[in-house]
Amino acid sequence: MARKTLHLTALSKISKAITSDLYLEDILKLIVSVTAQSMGSKLCSLMLLNDKGELVIRATQTVSEGYTKKQPVKLGEGISGRVAKENKAVAVYDVQAEPQYKYKEIAKQENICSYLCVPMNVKGKVIGVLNLYTSEPHKFTKGEIDLLSSVAAQAALVIENTELMVKTKVIQEELESRKIVERAKGILMKERSLGEADAYRLLQKYSMDNRKSMRQVAEAIVLSHDMKSKI
Structure with missing residues (x-):
C-alpha cells in the first residue's frame, strides 16, 4: 500500500x-x-x-x-x-x-x-x-x-x-516579421518612389550594413513613419 x-x-x-x-x-x-x-x-x-x-x-x-x-x-x-x-x-x-x-x-x-x-x-x-x-x-x-x-x-x-x-511561436513570429517588412517596404515605395524590388533591396542593404535583422530595420522605418504622421 x-x-x-x-x-x-x-x-x-x-x-x-x-x-x-x-x-x-x-x-x-x-x-x-x-x-x-x-x-x-x-x-x-x-x-x-x-x-x-x-x-x-x-x-x-x-x-x-x-x-x-x-x-x-x-x-x-x-x-x-x-x-x-x-x-x-x-x-x-x-x-x-x-x-x-x-x-x-x-x-x-x-x-x-x-x-x-x-x-x-x-x-x-x-x-x-x-x-x-x-x-x-x-x-x-x-x-x-x-x-x-x-x-x-x-x-x-x-x-x-x-x-x-x-x-507555433516560431510560425507566429515569422508571420509578424513578414507583415512588418511588407509595411516598411510599402512606406519606402511611397516616400522614395521606388519599385517593390528596389524597396526590398534597400531594406536588405541597410540590414546587412548595420548588422540588424530585417524585422528590426522594418520596425524602425514603420516607427519613424508613424511618428512623422502624428507630428
Whole structure:
C-alpha cells in the first residue's frame, strides 16, 4: 500500500509539472528524479531520438560522469535501441548476464543489477525511452512496468506539447516579421518612389550594413513613419 501511495504521488507530481511554467529540461529532470525516488531506483534516465535516429540521454538524476557521457544508441542497438524500435518494454533481471546489454563496465562501476526500459511514444510513434535501474536483483512486476509506462506516456506528452508550442511561436513570429517588412517596404515605395524590388533591396542593404535583422530595420522605418504622421 505504501509503495502504491508513492507511485500515485509520483504521477501527481509529474502531472503538475506538465501543466507548470517550468522549462522542458527542468520538467524532464523532475520526471526522472521523482520516478527514481518513488520506485526505489538506483538510477533513472530519459533518452530521446535525435535527427540521426539515435537515442541520446536528455535527463538523469545521477552525477556519474561515466553514465552521463554514454555514447548515443542507434535504433535497434542494445536493449534501449530495441525497445525504441519495437515499441515494447523490456525488463532485465541481471544486466551482467544479458548479452544485449552494452554497458557492463558502467553497470559494474555504478553497482547496477536489474533494468527496466519502456518506450515513450506519441500516437504510436516512438520518440524515446525511459530507463530504470536497481542496485539489487529485482523482478519487475506488471504494476511497476505499467507505472513506468504511464510516466513515459506523460513525459512524451509534455515533449510533444512543448515542441508544438515552440513551432507555433516560431510560425507566429515569422508571420509578424513578414507583415512588418511588407509595411516598411510599402512606406519606402511611397516616400522614395521606388519599385517593390528596389524597396526590398534597400531594406536588405541597410540590414546587412548595420548588422540588424530585417524585422528590426522594418520596425524602425514603420516607427519613424508613424511618428512623422502624428507630428
